[in-house]
Amino acid sequence: NAGVTQTPKFQVLKTGQSMTLQCAQDMNHNSMYWYRQDPGMGLRLIYYSASEGTTDKGEVPNGYNVSRLNKREFSLRLESAAPSQTSVYFCASSLASYNEQFFGPGTRLTVL
């Protein structure tokens, strides 16, 4: 089992560019999450999907969109990147909403 995988591992964008971060899990989990991690702020929830076909905003959703493509995959899209979105992004999954979560290795994004 690969667990939770994320691509890419690193990305550099210019202000205004768009990109999609990909996440997949092979644990047959129902719930998936996107977080951002910034120094001194812990993890903050961007969006989550309690189950296939549903998505909800988290604490910091502005500037992001998500798609729960199927039970395995949950993508995060930045339509017009801004320097404030420079961060490390983690995808996570859990069997049910807000149970023990399993995390991917992260994507380090820099917006110039």
Add this chain to the structure above:
Amino acid sequence: GNSVTQMEGPVTLSEEAFLTINCTYTATGYPSLFWYVQYPGEGLQLLLKATKADDKGSNKGFEATYRKETTSFHLEKGSVQVSDSAVYFCALSANDMRFGAGTRLTVKP
């Protein structure tokens, strides 16, 4: 709303020293409590958890007890090793998931 406050770091200890990282929480209802660990360049891994008052979570020599009366879930280890150097996050799960800011631990030989 729900929140987690944990001890600010960084914390530097010598090998075999005793570790405590304080964590307190604010939540409505009866949350589950977690400690996660993040090693350099990696995602978070669950270290231990407790789902109700007075439960003790333990793993790899680390322990934490769910104290409802003091709304605390402090992480302890009796004798730390260099390999325990990492960032530790306290978290709670109620109707959402909240993480503390993280405490960086460095253990020197």
